[in-house]
Amino acid sequence: MKKNYLLGMALMASLSFYSCDKEVVYVQDGNGVESVADGVQIITLQVENGGDGLATRAGRPLYSAEAKQTIENVKLWICDNDGKVVYIKEISDWNTDGSTVYTTGGHGRQTTIELKDADKLAAGTYKIYAVGYSNSSAYTLTDVTNVAKESTFNENMVLPCSTAGEEIFAGQMELAVEKGKGFKIPVVLNRQVAGAFAYVKDIPFMEGARYLKLVASAQNQSLVLGNFNSFDLTGNGSGNANVKYVVNGTNGKSGSETYVISTIDLNKWFTAIKDDNGDNLIDAGENWKNPCRPSSSPAAGTYPTFQKGSAFGGEFVIPFAHVDGKQTLTLQLTKEDGDSLRSWKVNLGSADEQLKQTITCWNSGSTNWSTSLSGESSNTYSLVRNHLYGIGTRMNDEADPEQPGVDPDPDSENPNDKPESLNNKQELVLKVNDNWEVIHGMELD
Structure with a gap:
């Protein structure tokens, strides 16, 4: 499940096609600002693929750590040094006709925007912001859709959400425009949410069993768009020097109860919850079914296996x-x-890099990023932005991408698709995956 980026690397060769009297903003992957001869300025919007719920709703479902995106909309703002919006661009068909695939530097989708005539930027200091989101989104997007030209931009937008979360991308970049000079810079949009999944097998048979629920100690109900990590993270879940550990959620639910992140209905995966062979596990074999396989004759590769x-x-x-x-x-x-x-504790591995980090958090009381959180442990850890926390290993929506449409036999040796056995386990170990910044492998206790 990956990131959104404003990039222009793949478009550098195209600069020669623009005449010298046009100003264009050029956004590429990378972190430097590069001048362009003859005052040319180009913006290349790039949304980088990241990683990946099972439920069908607005936004794409999370089936694996696969790098992909299905957003329909990208909105970009350029603001002057006082925070006033001087330029707006909206793209409403991003994932179809509004962008093309790029593979240079990172991997994702991109488009270019040419600023000319009245839209050309005068000398000065600017900030570019962009957000990528889905149609019929679970977020309240008023703060995104209602930002108009000449208004003051709020770089810490708070978006209430009607679900546990939904994939959304955002990023920013500072820009210094010199008189008579062009430029090309990177503005990278990254995924703003975390992800969590359970991929398991050897499920204990217990009378009356119906659901497997992944529950959390806390739940935030609003997402804060700010304190961005605008880097092209080219390795899915590999981590690098640019990884950040940020909790950008707020408006937490009150009370002492736990909160369900995802629910597996075992009746959808097994014809019957039974143990005919007496091994104390729910019978698999012919009793198992893939609930994501359409009842018709679907084309291979159009549904997860x-x-x-x-x-x-x-x-x-x-x-x-x-x-x-x-x-x-x-x-x-x-x-x-x-x-x-029955229940299993889900822990971070003792060597997980997150346990060494101080987490940056949004302080809703003072509406800034002043809170630093330490004390992460294997049992008590935060779920941070653009990190994926998984029980078991699942790198692609297809269990075996080389055999689309095939649900492989149990005990497959594929290292990229290994459900975690629940048999005789006391603890589960989480693994986190990003383009996704980090993929955490979790342990079951």
Whole structure:
């Protein structure tokens, strides 16, 4: 499940096609500002693919750590040194006719915007902002859609959300325009949410079992767009010097109860919840089914596949800070009425890089990024922006991309598709994946 970027690297060769009396803003992958001869200025909007819920709703579902994007809209603003909006560009068909694929520097989709005539930028200091979002979004997007020319831009937009989270991209870049000189700079849009999934097999049989629920110690209900990490992170989940650890969620739910991130309905994965062979596990084999396979005759590669006998559930998540003394994630096997039959603690590995970090958090009281959070542990950890937290390994929507439409037999040796066994496990270890910045592998306890 990857990032949105404003990039122009793949378009450098195209500069020769522009005449010297045009101003164009050029956005490329990279982090430097490069002058262009003859005052040419070009903006290349690039949304980089990142990584990846199971539910069908606005925005793409999370089926794996695969780098992809399905947003329809990208909106860009250029603001002067006083924060006044001097230019706006909206693209409403981003993932179809509004952009093209690029592979130079990063990988994703891009388009170019030429500023000319009255839109040309005079000498001065500017900031470029951009947001990529879905149609019929679960976010309240008034702060995005209502920003008009000549208004003052709020670089810390707070977006309420009606779900646990939905994929959205954003980024910014500072720009210094010199008289008579052009420029080309990078403005990178990255994914603004976290992700969490459970990919499991060997599910214990218990009378009345119906759901596997991934529950969290906290839940934020609004996303803050700000404190961006505008870098082209070219390795999906590999991590690099530009990785950030940011909790950009706010408006947390009150109370002491846990909050369900995703729910796996076992009736959708198995014909019956039974144990005919007496091994204390839910029967797989012919009893298993892929709930994402359409009932018609679908074209291979148009739906996700899974290892036979497995079950999967995942969602994008508005980032939240850990709660001292509380287990951050737990996997629960429950009855239909919610009564818990068994549970597993889901922990970060003891060597996970996040445990060494101080987390930057949005301070809703003073409406800034002044809160620094330490004390991350294997049990109590934050879910941070653009990091993916997974039980089991699932790098692609297709269990085996070389065999589209095939649900492979159990115990596949594919290292990129390994559901975690729940048999005799006490703890689960989380793994985090990004283009996605980081993919965390989680441990079951």
